[in-house]
Amino acid sequence: xxxxxxxxxxxxxxxxxxxxxxxxxxxxxxxxxxxxxxxxxxxxxxxxxxxxxxxxxxxxxxxxxxxxxxxxxxxxxxxxxxxxxxxxxxxxxxxxxxxxxxxxxxxxxxxxxxxxxxxxxxxxxxxxxxxxxxxxxxxxxxxxxxxxxxxxxxxxxxxxxxxxxxxxxxxxxxxxxxxxxxxxxxxxxxxxxxxxxxxxxxxxxxxxxxxxxxxxxxxxxxxxxxxxxxxxxxxxxxxxxxxxxxxxxxxxxxxxxxxxxxxxxxxxxxxxxxxxxxxxxxxxxxxxxxxxxxxxxxxxxxxxxxxxxxxxxxxxxxxxxxxxxxxxxxxxxxxxxxxxxxxxxxxxxxxxxxxxxxxxxxxxxxxxxxxxxxxxxxxxxxxxxxxxxxxxxxxxxxxxxxxxxxxxxxxxxxxxxxxxxxxxxxxxxxxxxxxxxxxxxxxxxxxxxxxxxxxxxxxxxxxxxxxxxxxxxxxxxxxxxxxxxxxxxxxxxxxxxxxxxxxxxxxxxxxxxxxxxxxxxxxxxxxxxxxxxxxxxxxxxxxxxxxxxxxxxxxxxxxxxxxxxxxxxxxxxxxxxxxxxxxxxxxxxxxxxxxxxxxxxxxxxxxxxxxxxxxxxxxxxxxxxxxxxxxxxxxxxxxxxxxxxxxxxxxxxxxxxxxxxxxxxxxxxxxxxxxxxxxxxxxxxxxxxxxxxxxxxxxx
DNA sequence: AAAAAAT
Numbered sequence: 201x202x203x204x205x206x207x208x209x210x211x212x213x214x215x216x217x218x219x220x221x222x223x224x225x226x227x228x229x230x231x232x233x234x235x236x237x238x239x240x241x242x243x244x245x246x247x248x249x250x251x252x253x254x255x256x257x258x259x260x261x262x263x264x265x266x267x268x269x270x271x272x273x274x275x276x277x278x279x280x281x282x283x284x285x286x287x288x289x290x291x292x293x294x295x296x297x298x299x300x301x302x303x304x305x306x307x308x309x310x311x312x313x314x315x316x317x318x319x320x321x322x323x324x325x326x327x328x329x330x331x332x333x334x335x336x337x338x339x340x341x342x343x344x345x346x347x348x349x350x351x352x353x354x355x356x357x358x359x360x361x362x363x364x365x366x367x368x369x370x371x372x373x374x375x376x377x378x379x380x381x382x383x384x385x386x387x388x389x390x391x392x393x394x395x396x397x398x399x400x401x402x403x404x405x406x407x408x409x410x411x412x413x414x415x416x417x418x419x420x421x422x423x424x425x426x427x428x429x430x431x432x433x434x435x436x437x438x439x440x441x442x443x444x445x446x447x448x449x450x451x452x453x454x455x456x457x458x459x460x461x462x463x464x465x466x467x468x469x470x471x472x473x474x475x476x477x478x479x480x481x482x483x484x485x486x487x488x489x490x491x492x493x494x495x496x497x498x499x500x501x502x503x504x505x506x507x508x509x510x511x512x513x514x515x516x517x518x519x520x521x522x523x524x525x526x527x528x529x530x531x532x533x534x535x536x537x538x539x540x541x542x543x544x545x546x547x548x549x550x551x552x553x554x555x556x557x558x559x560x561x562x563x564x565x566x567x568x569x570x571x572x573x574x575x576x577x578x579x580x581x582x583x584x585x586x587x588x589x590x591x592x593x594x595x596x597x598x599x600x601x602x603x604x605x606x607x608x609x610x611x612x613x614x615x616x617x618x619x620x621x622x623x624x625x626x627x628x629x630x631x632x633x634x635x636x637x638x639x640x641x642x643x644x645x646x647x648x649x650x651x652x653x654x655x656x657x658x659x660x661x662x663x664x665x666x667x668x669x670x671x672x673x674x675x676x677x678x679x680x681x682x683x684x685x686x687x688x689x690x691x692x693x694x695x696x697x698x699x700x701x702x703x704x705x706x707x708x709x710x711x712x713x714x715x716x717x718x719x720x721x722x723x724x725x726x727x728x729x730x731x732x733x734x735x736x737x738x739x740x741x742x743x744x745x746x747x748x749x750x751x752x753x754x755x756x757x758x759x760x761x762x763x764x765x766x767x768x769x770x771x772x773x774x775x776x777x778x779x780x781x782x783x784x785x786x787x788x789x790x791x792x793x794x795x796x797x798x799x800x801x802x803x804x805x806x807x808x809x810x811x812x813x814x815x816x817x818x819x820x821x822x823x824x825x826x827x828x829x830x831x832x833x834x835x836x837x838x839x840x841x842x843x844x845x846x847x848x849x850x851x852x853x854x855x856x857x858x859x860x861x862x863x864x865x866x867x868x869x870x871x872x873x874x875x876x877x878x879x880x881x882x883x884x885x886x887x888x889x890x891x892x893x894x895x896x897x898x899x900x
Numbered sequence: 901a902a903a904a905a906a907t
Contacts, residue, residue: 510904537906560906590904685902708904734903755901 367477370421370527381523382428399436403636407443410434416443418471421528426467429523435460437640441614442468450632451614455640461582462520465614469504469578470524473553478503478529481553481575500548500571502533502555504578505605507596509586510735511536511558511712512719517582518556530554537561538712545570559587559595566603573605577612581631584617585624593623600631609633619758650768650776652800654791657779662751663695669749669777670701670729677746678722681731682763684752692751693731703729706736734759742766750778757790780806788813 401409410416413426413434434442437459444451445468455461481501506521508514518534525532533552535544537560544561548570555562555571565571579600581587587596605611613631617624628635657665666681673679683689686707693705704718704727715735721727723742730736734754745767754760760778768774778791792810795802 541906558905562906564906586904592905595905708902 365529367529368419368421368474370424371529373527378428378526381526398640399440400639401440401444401636402639403449404634406636407447407449409439410443411439416446416468418442418446418467419474421474421526422467422471422524425524425526428526431463435464437461437638438464438467440638440640441465444636444638445469445612445614446471448472448612450608450612450635451638452620452628452632452635453614453616453638453640454618454620455616455638459640461616461640462517463524465506465580465582465616466517466521466524469580469612469614470521470528470530470554472578473503473530474528478553479575484572484575498549499569500533500552500555501575502552502571502573503530503575504554504580505562505573505576505599506554506556506580506582507559507562507587507599508556508582509558509590509592511538512715512735513583514556514558515716521554521556525554532556535561535565536712541565559592559599563595563598566599573599573603576605577610579605579611579613579631581613581615581617581627584615584627585619585621586617588623588627593627596627618762650764650774650798652764652795652798653775653777654780654795654803654806655777656781656803656805658781659783662779663692665779666692666696666749666751667699669747670696673747676725676728678725678742678744679729679747679749680722680736680742680745680763680766681729681749681751682736682754683731683733684754686733688752689731689733696729696731701729702727703731705731707733708735736766746774748774748776750776753778753780753784753787753791755784755786757787757794760787760791761794785809785813 399409411434413423413431418426437453437455441451441453441455441461441464445465453461453464455464481503484501485499506514506517508517514534514536518532521532530553531551532554533544533548534556535541535548536558541561541564545565545568548555548565552571557565562571566573581596587593599605608631613633613635615624615628615632655665670679681692683692686709689705689707693703696703704721706715706718706722710718718727718730719736719742722730723744725744731751748764748767750760750763754763764774764776767776780791784791788806789810792802792806794800795806
């Protein structure tokens with residue numbers, strides 16, 4: 201039963217894999233001298249109390265970071281973070297920068313070495329920022345080359361920002377900022393793989409999709425920023441969403457991060473803002489100036505609002521927005537919890553036209569009178585299902601319906617969601633007007649891009665098995681290890697660390713700064729192993745993850761799908777290995793279904809278990825099927841009808857209707873079977889389970 | 901039961 205890990209490995213190979221092969225140093229060595237100049241006192245890892253517990257490597261405090269300089273260098277590209285960085289990261293260690301482009305950006309502009317950390321200091325509020333040249337102290341929080349920019353020009357920005365100016369014309373270029381924003385280098389997206397993603401758009405008078413960014417007029421600012429990001433071709437979701445949004449239609453899109461979704465809404469929204477200018481918002485800001493500032497800066501009236509469920513996702517979107525707002529008069533801001541609110545308020549007061557926010561912090565800001573949504577004509581809900589899962593619905597409704605935001609029909613609203621359950625359908629009904637429903641299949645996830653392995657591992661054997669897997673995997677392939685609890689994450693990270701692996705962890709009890717730093721270390725390849733709880737399961741776009749390991753399987757199949765969706769992204773192959781034992785009975789059948797749907801190899805024991813479990817479940821009676829968490833929970837699910845799981849009838853003796861008979865369209869499931877707008881397509885779960893989509897997606 | 905998120 202135990203371990204033949206090597207047999208599962210070959211599938212992850214791809215050209216990228218070979219590119220990123222470099223040797224992981226011994227534990228004491230990988231950390232090198234990288235902290236030179238980049239780490240300041242006062243930057244504490246709040247968990248570092250262990251003294252010399254970690255005797256096989258650098259103290260923990262040293263691990264989760266050191267590359268503070270990365271972030272500002274554009275390495276935080278959510279679409280394609282650092283395919284190449286892994287190659288250089290280790291080599292450049294000793295300079296402290298970890299990434300040559302970033303370092304160059306600093307040195308060539310004579311920046312202070314500590315600037316690279318300012319993102320974290322800003323969040324933590326502990327940096328003596330007053331001594332910084334103004335914009336340089338702001339990394340995350342200042343997207344503008346505004347005043348005192350080391351001689352690179354554009355210090356006239358504030359003065360130039362008059363309402364009679366044409367927002368569609370680019371502002372002055374800024375070489376340094378440009379380098380900072382776009383240094384991420386080529387996106388590395390394999391667009392050929394993207395072409396396999398199926399998309400279906402339904403709704404009245406649906407605008408036709410585009411095939412090239414040139415097919416739709418987005419203005420020179422957007423076009424030049426597209427060029428700078430080197431997005432050569434639109435991804436499938438962009439092909440459809442951009443013309444829909446440009447045509448001022450509301451949109452409900454089933455799509456996930458990793459499909460190019462962020463740019464799919466940022467590009468057309470920003471483009472429209474550039475075309476239309478600030479309108480009444482600027483006037484309101486001036487006349488409503490209760491404040492001392494000449495523009496009355498106390499309250500900001502963003503023109504566009506993007507809501508996201510997690511802080512990290514909000515940050516990703518913000519970073520993307522900064523790129524497309526380059527050389528424009530639009531100033532993006534981001535607010536989220538866990539960071540110093542005073543800092544964020546000060547940033548807002550510098551001007552905020554596009555706001556990215558997590559719901560709780562935004563409500564806070566609104567109640568403090570820092571944000572008015574009166575002129576917010578663009579609303580984006582990203583990962584809407586996740587936000588509802590996390591209990592944000594009251595805050596969302598508070599923001600959208602119970603304040604001053606323009607009503608639907610006046611504002612333009614775009615919702616993105618991986619799934620389309622009843623709750624989301626209701627939200628769509630309430631927030632959207634005459635919307636287009638867009639179903640975007642995804643490269644990855646349960647598609648055949650990901651090889652899914654399930655192995656039986658008793659709890660006591662998990663660590664040992666994990667080490668085998670890690671050893672068999674290319675040392676610098678990014679590996680994401682999921683555990684169920686925060687405590688478990690800490691414990692496993694400690695264990696791996698003591699075993700000499702360059703790893704870090706992310707979970708909800710770590711400080712925001714640590715979370716961001718851990719992600720960063722992982723992305724950059726400096727810590728190619730990330731131990732994570734559910735916080736990292738969804739939305740995070742780390743494009744290069746080769747292997748997802750479910751050290752602990754989740755109890756919820758949705759969670760499982762989201763987790764494994766962290767690999768096999770942007771068209772690459774991925775591997776997902778799950779440790780299964782008798783504690784995982786609750787996910788047995790759902791897991792089997794997923795494996796079958798994705799045409800994966802199914803261990804015979806899993807099939808037997810699922811059959812037994814189902815049998816047991818059936819003998820307990822039907823009512824059980826509707827208890828949450830009970831075995832029949834997935835009967836609520838709308839897949840695509842018997843067809844998508846059509847292999848079922850012949851498998852394991854199950855009958856097609858054996859799941860309760862309410863699968864698929866037309867069944868008696870919990871959810872309405874159609875999207876609210878009457879479109880004929882919709883599924884609670886995953887768009888790629890639609891049979892014809894599966895057909896499209898199968899790869900040769 | 902756990903996790904996330906405003907404090």
